[in-house]
Amino acid sequence: RAYTGKTKILARYRSYHGASYGALALTGDPRRTAWEPAVMPGVVHFLDPYRYRSVFHQNQPEVSETQFTREYLAHLEEIIQFENPNTIAAVMLETVTGTNGILIPPEGYLPGVRALCDKYGILLITDEVMSGFGRTGEWFAVNHWKVVPDIMTMAKGLTSGYAPLGAVAMKPEIAATFNERVFEGGLTYNGHPISLAAAIATIEVMREDHLVEKARETGKVMADMLAELVDRHPSVGEVRSLGLFGVIEIVKNRETREPMAPFGGSSPEMTAFRKYMLDQGVFLYTHWHTVLLIPPLIISPDQLAEGFAVLEKGLEITDQAVKN
Template sequence: MSVDVERGRMTSAEIVRQNREHTFFSWSVQGAIDPIAIDHAEGVWLFTPEGRRILDFNSQLMSVNIGHGDRRVIDAITEQATKLQFVQPAFATEVRGRLGAKLAEIMPGDLDKVFFTLGGAEAVENALKLARHYTGRYKVLARYRAYHGATMGAMTLTGDPRRWANEPGLVGVVRYPDTHRWGEKEPRPVEESLQGLEDVIRYEGPHTIAAIFLETIVGTNGILIPPDGYLQGVREICDRYGILMVADEVMAGFGRTGKWFAVENWGVVPDLMTMAKGLTSSYLPLGAVAMRHHIAEKFESMMFYGGLTYSSHPVSLAASLATIRVYEEDGLVERAARLGPVMRQHHEQLAARHPSVGTHRNIGLFGILDLVRRHEPYTPLTPFNGTSDEMKAVGRFLRENGLYTMISNNSIHTNPPLCISEAELATGFEIIDRALEIADRAVEG
């Protein structure tokens, strides 16, 4: 039977069946998946083929920061695709220069040059290469509670359990202590975390270490916001030992925290900074690694051994330029800053009403609720890297009641597009409010 490749009107059931039969899904036991079919999306809303509305409370993968269906970006993509679809990356294009200059303008400090990739993991891979080439050293330090992508190098840097099945990875990746221990409510004292990092540097030998990688704010491992002084301390240690500081802003960048980049919340300028996701608001695939001036300078006379057929793809770059214009025209970065306290108030109200809320965190519109079985001693509602019947029931409730978000371990993420209205934000938290009644029934003591 021939396959009809024309766009037709398929039902959700037909779409899911064909997707499942012939395509492979990420991070899944293929037989256990149950995807929702989406036909189109607008603002903070996803629509199924049957017209059911779902509130996107996670901006997909914390990435559709400007919201869905923005005509300004769609038109820019169309215009660029009409004019020039592709030239290989050795050519120069207007859109490439303009985006490079725009990024140099909005990035902190003297980060003023970028290498374009297709997504976050490749940005991390190339940061790793740049750091090794620049320093001539090969070791890199990374943390356990971290996700840096699913390519082999980025997977080795990733400390969370997604790494296990992909080991062994790169040689030379060494772990240093996290700011937050799993299952604890508060972060470690800053001095203790920094001392732990310095111990690792001493034992490994500073002259062998090219870079220290970190997510400025840890994303999928729990929106772990570093305590004040931590990032400044890492910066100081890097300077003292001549080690490059690499901030992974793939998730935390582009307005999510109420600043263009999360490092700005602590006045820190990393040597290399990775980005993706919000760079195009996911309208097209694009990532980048940015470098400070002195690093770029060294490559003026030194070969860079790295490249990608689709580096600097003109249509993705046009999507990015238009996306940045949307952040600016609509004041979305400022909007995230303004809505941060509104989200915190919702979190606080839920914590006051529901014994299952153990703690909550947010910075701008980057937020999370951690659910517990007990407050004393503090006991998460799930084991590490696991789930529980109650957590699954909470997830089912949200799905059946029209709210999409990320649930990982014992946490409910609250990361809507930055264009969300206060009324839409309240709608999302009202659905979560009802879901938490399920979790409350599991609370002991």
């Protein structure tokens, strides 16, 4: 806002950007609503290109990826026009949506968003808090599509979780704004030396041990294992992954795609599945009807297989709830 002189920010509904005042406002999922109306004003949300549950293509399941991408970019452009591009400072999105379902952008989508931002003089901000630092088999997920954002946020993998640290990277011309204008923000532990040391050490180890490349290769193994679940478990509606960033959609009916738990809620089946996995010593992040697989970058194919063996048994619980 300081750089552009504009006020609005566009963000997606299926998103989570954090728990602070501004980040909650940008967040699209129900974690935001508990704090309304006490959130930052000026945020407008738009729809994600979520092919499995696309409201635009319920009667067109075989629509081509090119057309699918084109229609979601048209949706975003229409929102930009409705809101007046002269009032929009930035579009912010998770490069690969995290807790809301590992939504991998279709081919051409991110370059298309970049082009729309350039067309209308809007900044592109990418949230790489979950998808950055090797998670998707690239240092940053944007690298898969050769897109350069104007601003990028990062955390989590930045220190491998050993110490709390978040960072914001930006283009030099944006940073130069604050040579003349004081940024009135900050926290007590900004730039803490212990956290910075952890970040430096993490990056060094990732380079020396080739962990990004390892995640890319092991990710192919995980993708194959995920695909096999679809053949064996009727409650598995769809699987998606990029590198070591994967998800399973659990459904009651594959034809209708009815989720095993409602949006923003849970169900006895998902609760029982999660309890079983924990009892067997396997931690998976469950979110509503989805199961997220986000293993350490150092995991081996044998260790993946061990975890998937437990997962296969756990899915027998949700299989029992499938409606024929």
